[in-house]
Amino acid sequence: xxxxxxxxxxxxxxxIAVLGLSILTGFTGLFSFGHGGFMAIGAYISAIVSSRLxxxxxxxxxxxxxxxxxAAGLVSIFIGKLTLNLKGxxxxxxxxxxxxxxxxxxxxxxYVGGARGWANLPQYTTWWIVLGLDVILVVFTWNIINSRxxxxxxxxxxxxxxxxxxxxxxxRSKMVALVVSAxxxxxxGALMANYIQFIRPTMFNMxxxxxxxxxxxxxxxxxxxxxxxxxxxxxxxxxxxxxxxxWRLVIYGLAVIVIMVGRPQGIxxxxxxxxxxIRKIFAARRAKAKLEAELKAAEQGDAA
Amino acid sequence: xxxxxxxxxxxxxxxxxxxxAAVNNVSFKVRQGDISGLIGPNGAGKTTIFNLITxxxxxxxxxxxxxxxxxxxxxxxxxxxxxxxxxFQNIRLFKNLSVFDxxxxxxxxxxxxxxxxxxxxxxLYWKEEKILKEKARSLLAIMxxxxxxxxAANNLPYGLQRRLEITRALALDPKxxxxxxxxxxxxxxxxxxxxxxxxxxxxxxxxxxxxxxHHMDLIMGICDHIHVLNFxxxxxxxxxxxxxxxxxxxxxxxGAEEEK
Amino acid sequence: MDQFLQQxxxxxxxGSIYALMAVGYSLVYSIMNFSNFAHGSVIMLGAYFGFFALxxxxxxxxxxxxxxxxxxxxxxxxxxxxxxxxxxxxxxPFLYFIxxxxxxxxxxxxxxxxxxxxxxxxxxxxxxPAWLQGDPLEWGMLTVGRIDIAIFLTAAICLFLLMIFIDFxxxxxxxxxxxxxxxxxxxxxxxxxxxIILVFAIGGGLAGAAGVLYGMxxxxxxxxxxxxxxxxxxxxxxxxxxxxxxxxGSVLLALIETFVSGYLSTQYRDLFAFIILIGMxxxxxxxIMGKDAEDKA
Numbered sequence: 001x002x003x004x005x006x007x008x009x010x011x012x013x014x015x016i017a018v019l020g021l022s023i024l025t026g027f028t029g030l031f032s033f034g035h036g037g038f039m040a041i042g043a044y045i046s047a048i049v050s051s052r053l054x055x056x057x058x059x060x061x062x063x064x065x066x067x068x069x070x071a072a073g074l075v076s077i078f079i080g081k082l083t084l085n086l087k088g089x090x091x092x093x094x095x096x097x098x099x100x101x102x103x104x105x106x107x108x109x110x111y112v113g114g115a116r117g118w119a120n121l122p123q124y125t126t127w128w129i130v131l132g133l134d135v136i137l138v139v140f141t142w143n144i145i146n147s148r149x150x151x152x153x154x155x156x157x158x159x160x161x162x163x164x165x166x167x168x169x170x171x172r173s174k175m176v177a178l179v180v181s182a183x184x185x186x187x188x189g190a191l192m193a194n195y196i197q198f199i200r201p202t203m204f205n206m207x208x209x210x211x212x213x214x215x216x217x218x219x220x221x222x223x224x225x226x227x228x229x230x231x232x233x234x235x236x237x238x239x240x241x242x243x244x245x246x247w248r249l250v251i252y253g254l255a256v257i258v259i260m261v262g263r264p265q266g267i268x269x270x271x272x273x274x275x276x277x278i279r280k281i282f283a284a285r286r287a288k289a290k291l292e293a294e295l296k297a298a299e300q301g302d303a304a
Numbered sequence: 305x306x307x308x309x310x311x312x313x314x315x316x317x318x319x320x321x322x323x324x325a326a327v328n329n330v331s332f333k334v335r336q337g338d339i340s341g342l343i344g345p346n347g348a349g350k351t352t353i354f355n356l357i358t359x360x361x362x363x364x365x366x367x368x369x370x371x372x373x374x375x376x377x378x379x380x381x382x383x384x385x386x387x388x389x390x391x392f393q394n395i396r397l398f399k400n401l402s403v404f405d406x407x408x409x410x411x412x413x414x415x416x417x418x419x420x421x422x423x424x425x426x427x428l429y430w431k432e433e434k435i436l437k438e439k440a441r442s443l444l445a446i447m448x449x450x451x452x453x454x455x456a457a458n459n460l461p462y463g464l465q466r467r468l469e470i471t472r473a474l475a476l477d478p479k480x481x482x483x484x485x486x487x488x489x490x491x492x493x494x495x496x497x498x499x500x501x502x503x504x505x506x507x508x509x510x511x512x513x514x515x516x517x518h519h520m521d522l523i524m525g526i527c528d529h530i531h532v533l534n535f536x537x538x539x540x541x542x543x544x545x546x547x548x549x550x551x552x553x554x555x556x557x558x559g560a561e562e563e564k
Numbered sequence: 565m566d567q568f569l570q571q572x573x574x575x576x577x578x579g580s581i582y583a584l585m586a587v588g589y590s591l592v593y594s595i596m597n598f599s600n601f602a603h604g605s606v607i608m609l610g611a612y613f614g615f616f617a618l619x620x621x622x623x624x625x626x627x628x629x630x631x632x633x634x635x636x637x638x639x640x641x642x643x644x645x646x647x648x649x650x651x652x653x654x655x656x657p658f659l660y661f662i663x664x665x666x667x668x669x670x671x672x673x674x675x676x677x678x679x680x681x682x683x684x685x686x687x688x689x690x691x692x693p694a695w696l697q698g699d700p701l702e703w704g705m706l707t708v709g710r711i712d713i714a715i716f717l718t719a720a721i722c723l724f725l726l727m728i729f730i731d732f733x734x735x736x737x738x739x740x741x742x743x744x745x746x747x748x749x750x751x752x753x754x755x756x757x758x759x760i761i762l763v764f765a766i767g768g769g770l771a772g773a774a775g776v777l778y779g780m781x782x783x784x785x786x787x788x789x790x791x792x793x794x795x796x797x798x799x800x801x802x803x804x805x806x807x808x809x810x811x812x813g814s815v816l817l818a819l820i821e822t823f824v825s826g827y828l829s830t831q832y833r834d835l836f837a838f839i840i841l842i843g844m845x846x847x848x849x850x851x852i853m854g855k856d857a858e859d860k861a
Contacts, residue, residue, distance in 0.1 A: 031662045033601075082845040088658050089599045089804065090849065093796045094841065100793060101838035108831045140423055147422030147429065148412040148436070155409050157657070158398035165358060165392075166410040167385040167476050176419065206790070210666055217663060249674035256667025260660050261650045283454035284402060291455060 005127055011235045012130035013191045018215045018231045019141045019224070020184030025213060026221040027145055028177040029157030031092050033209055034099030038182040040204035041075060041102065042068030042189030044112050047121050050194055061124040065190045072186030073179045080178045084171055099206055106201040117200025125195035133191070137184065141224055144180065153177050154222070185212075214252055217259060219267055225277070226268030233267075309372050311336045311512050312357070312388075312480055317366035317376075319352055326352045328536040329366070334480065334529075339506055339513040341523040344533035345556070350516045351393055353533075354482050358390055359383045370480070385413055389473040390482035393516075395465050397457040403468055404453035408440040410475035440475070446508070447471045447501070463494050467501070474505065480512050481505070487519045495519055499526050524548065566705040571826045572819065577712035577781070579818030580719035581774050585795035586802070586810035587723060588770035594743040594805040595763045598658070601665035602643060604792025605672035606768055610636040610775025611784040612676065618691050625693050629718075633772040640768025641761055643668055669789060676786045684785035692780070715777045722773055723811065726766070730807070739763060743805075797841045803854025812852060 017039055024030050046064035053060065079098055083091040107115040144150050152173045155163035164170055193199045211234075219230025238248055271277055310333035319327040327349040334340045342350050355361045357368055359380035368376035375383050398406050415432035422429055444450045447467055452460065457468060466486055473481055483502070487495045499522050506513055517523050523530060523544070530547045532539040540550045547553050589603050613635040617628035647664050689697055700709045730736035741749040742759040750756050778788065794817065795810075802813025817840060825833045844851060 025659070029657060029659045031659055031666075033666075082842065086845075086849050088662075089593075090800065090845065092599065092601070092662060093793075093800060094845065096793050097797060097838040097841050100790075101835055104831070104835045104838075143423050143425055144419070147419075147433075148409075148415055148417070149419050149422055151405070151409040152412060154401065155398055157659070158400060159396045161360070161380075162392065162396035162398065164360075164380040165384050165390055165396075166472060167381050167389075167413050169379075169381045210670060213663070213666065214670075221659075246674070246678040249670055250678055253667050253669070253671025253674060257647050257664050257671065260656075260664040260667065261647065264656070264660060280402070280454070284456060287452060287454040288456070288459050291452060291459070291461075295461065 007236055007239055009125065009127055009130050009195060011232055012127075012134045013125070013188050013195065014212070014215065014235050015134055015228060015231045016137055016191070017185045017188035017212050018219075018227055019137055020181035020188075021212050022216050022219075022221075022224065022227040023141060023144065023153070023184075024177045024181035026216050026223070026227065027150065027157060028153040028174060030088070030174060030177065031213070032095040032178075032181070033092055033206060034095035034097075034102075035181065035185045035212055036204040036206060036208035037095075037099040037102035038072040038076065038185035039189035039192070039208065040106060040199075040201065041072045042186030043193035043199045043204065044106065044118075044189075045071045045186070046190030047112065047118055047193045047199060050122050050124060051120075057122075057124065060122075061194065064124075064194065065187055068190035069183040069186040072189070073183040076178050076182030077175070080175045084174045084178070095209075096206070099204075099209055103201045103205050113200065115201060117198060119198045121193055121197045121199065123194060123197050125191045130191060130195075133187070137187075138224065138228070145224065149173070149176065157222075214256060217256055220265050220271075222265075223268040223272055225271070225273035229267055308336060310334060311338075311371060312514070313367075313369045314353070314357075315367040315369065317353065317356060317368060318364050319349075319356055319361060320364045325364075326536050327356065330533065330536070330538050331366075332531045332538070332541055334512055334514050337506070337510075337512055338528040339502065339515065339526050341527035341530040342514060342516045342533065343518070343523055343530060344539070347535075348533040349536040350533055351484055352536075354390060354484055354516065357383075357482065358388060384476060384478075387477070387479035388482065389476050389478040389480075391466070391469040391473055391484055391486060393484040393488065395469055397465060397469055397472070399456070399458035401457055402454050403449055403457055403460065404440060404444065406457050406468060406472050407443055407475050408436060410472045411436045411439050411443075413476055414439055443471055443475060447474075462489055463497075466490075466498070470501070470505070474509060477509075478511055480514065483513060483515045483517075485516055485518065487517055487522050490519075492521070495522055498522065502526055567826065569706055571822050573706060573708050573712065574826075575819035575822035576815065577709075577715050577818075578822065579815040580716045581778050581781070582794055582798050582814035582818050583811050584719050584722060584770045584774035584777070585792065586798040586814045587726065587807055588767035588774070589792070589795050590799045590802075590805060590807055590810035591739075591763055591770075592767045593799070594807070595739065595746070595760060596648075597805075598648075598661055599665075599796070600767070601662055601792075602668040602672065603767075603771060603795065604789030605669045606636050606640055606643075606771040607775040607778070607792060608676070608786060608789040609639055609672065610772030611779030611788065612680065612685075612775075613772065614776035615685055615687060615779060615784050619688065625691065625696075629773070629776055632776045633769040636772030636775065637765040637769040640764045640771070644760065644764045673786050673789050680786075682786055684783040685779075686783050687780050711781055715781060718773065718777060722770065726770070726807075735762065794837055797837050800851055801840060801844050803851030806851070806853045809851055809853035816852075 017035065021032070021035055024032060045068040049064035049067050050060050055063065079094055083094045106112060112118055152163065152168045155166065155168055156170045156173050160170055215230045215234045216227060218234060219226030219228070238245065241248065271281055312334040315331050317327055317330045318325060330353065342353065344350055352361065356363055356376065359378050363376045367374055370386065370388060375386065398409065401409070415436055417428045417432050441450070444453050447470070449464065449468060449471060452464065457465065460468060470483070470486065487498050490498060502513060503526055515523070515527065527544055530544060531541050532547060532553050534556050539556060540547055540553045585603070585607060589600065592600050610632045614628050614632035617623055617631040618625060647668055648661060651660050651664060696710045696714055698710060700707045701713070730739060738754045739759055739762065741752070742754060742756060746756050778791065798813040798817045799810045801817055802809030802811065817837060820840060821833045821836060824836045
């Protein structure tokens with residue numbers, strides 16, 4: 001039972017980071033190789049606040065989480081300002097470099113344990129806290145996406161130039177997506193540090209970043225419910241198939257290619273598992289069928 | 305009688321790419337309420353001018369003034385929110401979004417609520433979202449797209465896609481609408497329909513239009529004023545009659561004697 | 565002064581490897597306007613191909629080298645045909661390409677880990693050409709490892725041949741034309757698909773060469789695909805899309821890294837690559853020799 005609860009907590013923690021990445025990649029169309037770095041910032045800041053500062057627990061933990069989120073967010077502003085006005089490749093390369101840079105820096109700062117890591121962190125994270133934050137942040141993500149700010153992000157993903165012509169400040173939209181995703185990754189990192197009670201730089205390297213992205217892709221770009229399903233599957237599957245650990249990533253890599261080439265909408269097909277989401281799908285199908293019928297009738301009418 | 309301030313004025317506009325002047329010292333005015341045409345052979349610089357007006361390109365020399373104030377070199381989104389919107393030669397709809405969402409998204413400037421309002425779902429969010437939905441719905445109804453509002457944009461037939469693009473451009477309450485070859489690929493019937501729509505839109509929304517087109521029937525049919533380009537330079541400027549009878553234009557472009 | 569020259573020599577060696585990687589990457593980028601983020605995995609495969617050709621097939625080193633380069637050229641083309649072409653045909657958004665490249669990279673890297681294993685392999689010195697096995701050469705106060713000389717010469721020859729190919733042959737001009745404007749070139753009778761295959765093959769081949777040289781100088785291990793980050797930074801530094809820029813950027817990056825390693829500390833070497841990247845983005849995003857880095861309509 002405790003084992004299952006452990007997995008549940010890991011799912012819940014990862015979900016927060018993946019929600020952020022979903023906003024950035026799934027809805028705004030930006031790809032980051034370095035969100036592990038933002039998680040690392042959150043984790044380490046949280047570790048410092050929770051074990052180096054002598055504060056009572058009810059203050060220390062929330063402060064740690066907020067500090068982690070803020071730090072990650074601030075760093076992301078720096079990266080965003082430099083690269084979001086340029087072509088997409090620059091942003092990707094910069095995030096890749098950022099992820100590596102964080103790892104190198106952390107490896108060399110002995111105050112936080114260096115490459116060997118930092119053990120014996122206090123365990124503050126509980127199942128209820130994670131669940132509570134998950135609910136809050138899923139609603140948070142939903143609220144952003146279903147607003148004019150969220151629609152503008154999607155417009156950036158669909159057709160950036162047309163979005164600009166429609167008065168969308170695409171730089172600002174991308175920046176908001178980036179900062180929110182970084183802050184969420186920071187929160188996830190903070191929760192992680194105070195759950196596993198041990199952190200080291202290699203936990204947040206590019207492998208972690210790509211892990212998170214894979215979760216977004218499997219669930220389907222542009223679907224929050226997809227993100228939840230994707231995270232659930234990809235965090236629990238490895239535990240179930242522990243014997244095949246080596247091949248897990250081989251299969252994931254292949255699966256990503258197949259998904260992108262065959263079915264980019266992922267598992268959920270870009271659909272939201274909500275009443276309005278499902279209604280939308282049926283309405284779209286009906287409307288399309290109707291249109292095709294009308295066009296066919298017109299053609300036959302012409303031929304007659 | 306002094307002429308009223310032109311809505312849009314290009315003054316000595318020049319754009320060079322490396323050594324090539326795609327647009328060379330072009331000047332013209334679009335008067336308030338007019339439907340103006342911008343014509344010329346392919347490669348004459350017409351779309352480049354649109355890109356300059358909408359801020360996609362920076363000008364090399366010259367000025368662009370909108371309502372008397374310079375707008376050249378501004379950020380594209382600022383120019384759009386200032387009242388100049390456009391459609392594209394090769395349709396740039398939000399393909400995977402529904403027809404409704406394409407317009408709904410573009411309505412965003414009619415609301416003022418901030419990210420905080422969205423996240424916390426404060427009352428202003430609800431109030432303004434309702435307004436935006438209503439606005440999108442009414443625009444789609446006016447343009448005859450209401451029935452199709454749930455279809456994904458890229459499932460629309462070509463003619464309706466063009467209409468959707470115009471609808472989306474209208475969502476920003478523009479004062480000047482730039483249409484880049486809106487009749488491309490249309491048969492004569494569709495072109496007629498489009499002409500009527502453009503005329504209606506001008507009246508209903510009280511705006512001015514600048515059209516790039518190759519379909520001469522459309523240009524001659526609805527334009528109050530025409531500017532002719534060739535190799536990036538101004539060839540002629542005047543009313544439809546003046547242009548049709550200008551020997552330079554006839555020779556370089558219309559070829560009325562030899563062709564159809 | 566001597567230490568300075570010594571560092572210079574060290575830097576040129578790793579700079580040569582970076583150059584092969586960065587030029588290959590930039591070549592593909594200049595045609596496709598697309599960053600092949602699976603480039604690192606191809607480099608890594610090159611090292612393994614070279615290693616196994618040398619140790620299992622028992623061929624001489626130079627043959628192993630060619631086998632590696634041909635092998636990676638083939639892999640790169642297969643990757644293009646299977647993963648990227650379908651996306652190109654559907655005119656998929658930029659994002660899909662990156663994701664697919666990431667997937668390919670994960671697939672390739674972990675296939676190697678799962679089959680061959682993660683333990684690093686070393687090129688057996690006795691299988692290398694005789695003249696490489698001797699002591700480092702002494703030249704005044706400078707000590708130059710023989711492997712470093714080999715790396716520098718090999719890279720120089722490869723890049724020189726590439727330059728001749730691009731500037732003076734008909735195919736090379738076809739590549740230049742397509743890089744400039746794919747549609748116009750197609751109208752002139754240049755088959756874009758063929759050019760794309762050619763460019764991926766060359767890029768892949770250069771990657772394989774870089775992989776073998778890197779493996780020879782250091783070791784062969786699956787995680788070496790991460791070295792590709794250096795080639796991206798070098799390419800941005802020199803100007804994305806510019807081949808001479810990639811070369812210049814690589815050499816400069818390697819020199820700066822070596823000097824930081826030598827005079828400051830090896831720990832911060834990788835960090836400096838990132839600092840250079842950030843510095844470039846702040847000061848001149850188009851790179852030393854690049855064109856505009858902003859979006860065009």
